[in-house]
Amino acid sequence: MVVDQLRETELDRLFQAFADATRRDIVRRVTVGEYTVSGLAGLYAMSFAAVQKHVAVLERASLVTKEKRGREQIVRGNHEGLQKARRLLDEYEAIWRQRVGRIADILAEG
Amino acid sequence: MVVDQLRETELDRLFQAFADATRRDIVRRVTVGEYTVSGLAGLYAMSFAAVQKHVAVLERASLVTKEKRGREQIVRGNHEGLQKARRLLDEYEAIWRQRVGRIADILAEG
């Protein structure tokens, strides 16, 4: 085992980041436009600190970036993480289609 | 808020299920071939019960199905869950491309 430890923990973080509805919503919003952390915090029925933590999780997963502007912190969507997650699911799809193809072949031969 | 609670918890489970390297490996394997629960358990440096729990998590997320055959339980990949996760990431990709398109338009006009 221990195939590619770095990549694996990276994927752990990515999918973990997606595994929360609030974080998915944040990703959607900051992809479309720009938000400050407190701008985001205003959208959800939870404390500022909670939202701040969610943003930190997304940042660690390379799904958003933060950029300081004065006393504010601008949160933006980051394509990098999204692409990586998508690529993995694409692989799985490909594996699935191969399998379905093999079964079709077997049925065709039988 | 509270957009579509059912779908949201479904997605929570899906991405949570993907957020573990062992579970991702199980999904890959059972998509290619068939495994019993103990067949899978033999592959990893952890107890049978631990692997059994991982399979249960994947089952709840609609990423695998189990079918009893004698005293064995056959685990197979389930396309349903995979498709749902993939569809969401596709949406996000689409949003991203729209945004990039808008920016390109603005630059073209400017």
Added chain:
DNA sequence: CTGATCTACAACCATTTGGTTGTACAATAG
């Protein structure tokens, strides 16, 4: 300068997660 605002972070708490061992039971093998 002073006060309000934005952010960061620590400390705390309840719940979930990912693992363990042990027990129980059904199905198969001898």
Added chain:
DNA sequence: CTATTGTACAACCAAATGGTTGTAGATCAG
């Protein structure tokens, strides 16, 4: 029948997660 195998599940544990409040430092407004 008996022993073994495959599975399920409960109980337990340490660590992580998702939330809270409180404190403190920067930056901005007046």
